[in-house]
Amino acid sequence: MERENKKGDKVGWQLLYIADPSYNVKPPFFIQWDESEAYKEESLKDLYQKQFSIETLVVSSEKRNLTVDNWIKWYDMKVVDETDTYT
Numbered sequence: 001m002e003r004e005n006k007k008g009d010k011v012g013w014q015l016l017y018i019a020d021p022s023y024n025v026k027p028p029f030f031i032q033w034d035e036s037e038a039y040k041e042e043s044l045k046d047l048y049q050k051q052f053s054i055e056t057l058v059v060s061s062e063k064r065n066l067t068v069d070n071w072i073k074w075y076d077m078k079v080v081d082e083t084d085t086y087t
Helices: 037-047 064-075
Strands: 002-004 010-017 029-033
Touching: none
Parallel strands: none
Antiparallel strands: 002 010, 010 029
8 A cells, every 4th residue: 555645655554454364353453564673763853752651551352251351362462460350
């Protein structure tokens, strides 16, 4: 995929979807930019908002156990805390 920015430069990327026919919960997708990570970091560094940080990410799902199992499998994640209402 690609698009042209306001300066006329083309920005390209590829999307990666997890192909798992057994999932009942749609997984997120990944973006691989055509530019190198170093180039991307340099071109965006003036836009960083360093006063902000991500402390918590909430993913709501009606199929929590299946979602947790998939994320453990897909991302090699570990459960660090779990109750009756969250994992």
